[in-house]
Each structure stands twice: as C-alpha cells, then as structure tokens.
Amino acid sequence: MHFTLSVDTRAAVACHDLTAELNARVEASGLKEGLLVAVAQHTTTALVINEAEERLMADIASFFRTLVPADHPWQHNDLHLRDVPADEPRNAHSHLIALMLGCQLSVPIIGGRLGLGRYQSVMLVELDGPRPRQVLVQMLGTQN
Helix, strand or coil, X not given: CEEEEXXXXXXXXXXXXXXXXXXXXXXXXXXXXXXEEEEECCCCEEEEEECCCHHHHHHHHHHXXXXXXXXXXXXXXXXXXXXXXXXXXXXXXXXXXXXXXXXXXXXXXXXXXXXXXXXXXXXXXXXXCCCEEEEEEEEEEECC
C-alpha cells in the first residue's frame, strides 16, 4: 500500500517532522511487521532521521547555509546560459545539500509502529522553500 504526504514548508531551509503522521498511517494500515519506504519527490528536499528538537533544527539550517553558501558562484545558477522558466530560482546550493543528505529512507515497522529510537524522528528537510512538497510512502508487511 502507498500514499503521498503533502507538506507546505514554512521557510527557505527547515526541517518538518513527519513521524506522527507516518506512525498514524502505519497504525491505520493494520501492519504489525514490515517496512516503510519514503521518497521525497523533489530535487531540493531530503529525508533524514534525526532529533526533532527546535534548536537543533535551527542549527541544521545554519550549518548548511555555512557549508554550502547560496552566494557562491555555482554554475547551475547561471540561468542566462540555459532555457529555464521565468521564475526559476538560483538554487544550486539546495541541490548540493540534497545530494549529500539523500531523498529516501527505509524504517522498519515493528509491533505496528515505526522502529525508531528514543530521540529519532523522520524529517523532511526543505532546502529551497517555502513550497508545497510531496513525499511518496510505500508500506510492506504483515498484519499478524
């Protein structure tokens, strides 16, 4: 079974905790044991497992702004050299960060819940927002 989560992101760079919604979907599915696979459907977003603590999420955004500065002369940002829509953003930095983080993850389903550790959360990382985003989720498993 599969579904799509829609997230309206709130900032240029931000972490959005998907854990509660994913656990609710697992519970509603009746699956007891299995695997949840999620794929962010955008090249300037990522999926990660980390702690969803407010200050840490702000640190993550700050860390990436320092590591991959938006104002660096990235070739992807030379919009005049390629055919792009009029509203195309200069977002090479967002693509590069997404490349490092990855756009998919798998989480075991154990006892009808996500098999995450005490401080772990599944988060969509927005790198070029705010925008409407989608995460495709597939769940496999048994209901026994």
